[in-house]
Amino acid sequence: MKDIDLTEVRQYITELVLQAGKILKKYFESGKFTSRSKGGVDLLTEADEEVDQFLRENIQKQYPKSKLLTEETAPEDYSSLKNADNLWIIDPLDGTVNFSRHHPHFAISVGLVNKGVPQLSVVYLPIENKLYWAQADRNEAFLNGKPIKVSTTGDLKEVVFCCDWGWNLETRITVVKWLEKVNAFVRQIKCMGSAVADLASLADGSIDIYLHSGLKPWDTAASSLLIEKAGGKITTPNGDKWNVFNPEMLASNGILHTAILNLLNK
Ligand SMILES: [Mg+2]
Known part of the structure; x- marks a missing residue:
């Protein structure tokens, strides 16, 4: 090819x-x-x-x-x-x-x-x-x-935040810990049940943040490119460079990325 x-x-x-x-x-x-x-x-x-x-x-x-x-x-x-x-x-x-x-x-x-x-x-x-x-x-x-295009939300109080839960139950504890750090600051926390569809929703602006601890490459190979091309940003939840083989992901509209990283890594 x-x-x-x-x-x-x-x-x-x-x-x-x-x-x-x-x-x-x-x-x-x-x-x-x-x-x-x-x-x-x-x-x-x-x-x-x-x-x-x-x-x-x-x-x-x-x-x-x-x-x-x-x-x-x-x-x-x-x-x-x-x-x-x-x-x-x-x-x-x-x-x-x-x-x-x-x-x-x-x-x-x-x-x-x-x-x-x-x-x-x-x-x-x-x-x-x-x-x-x-x-x-x-x-x-x-x-x-x-x-x-990704959303233009810039105020944490207006954030529609989406996370989800891996099949490996140990990775779910990590999400609980993350949620303890962000839940009091954002408008809404959703779990919609399809990483692919939810990451696509981030690309089209219907949610602002997506966070997951147990993703597989087939969840993100296509959806991560949608986010990149729609103007969003993806890193690991620590702020490191992310790639499709990394199970932990923080995806955002870009504007909110640093604010969420700061909450997660307090
Ligand atoms: Mg499947």
Whole structure:
């Protein structure tokens, strides 16, 4: 995939993701799907597996020289992929618990990453009918064809703050500690249940902050590029440089970043 035309690739991936969305819609509307525990409190449905396979097989056919890291086929240790080029990172269904409880807030995420740096991002919320994309070679992120921007909130008292909880229960304690430090200063604290969809919401300005302690690359490969191109900022919660293999993330509209870092690291 040397000298790739990102626009051409994005057009192909967008079509593919829209088709994948039809598979999820079919299951969502019928309510007929099997579910099982993925270990611990995590959940898996046959829709996750079917869409994972659909995206994996089509992308492999279209781009046979690229590598794939998909949520449902990821090995325990994927650290060898940190420096891979042309790596497709895929979450076939982010927000499986919402999906399984007939809540419409869930997303499909496809990101193309070189050495941990996102090149292309397509995120689709099939029930909410939101299609986001961004490319490394363009200066904007888009929602349903229109450019989007992060919020302009600058006052902590007006902040809509969003966090969420990892499947590894130990990482949840970290979020509790963070919330103790910020909860008295912000307007609202939400947990909406889909890191991909929530990070896309930060890109389009509907929330101001997103904080998480247990993210996976398939949560962030696509959504982090949306935020960057919409004018937002991402670091670790300590203020260090972040990349898609880092599970701890603080994402913001940029304006609020230092204020939240100061609260978290008091
Ligand atoms: Mg998933």
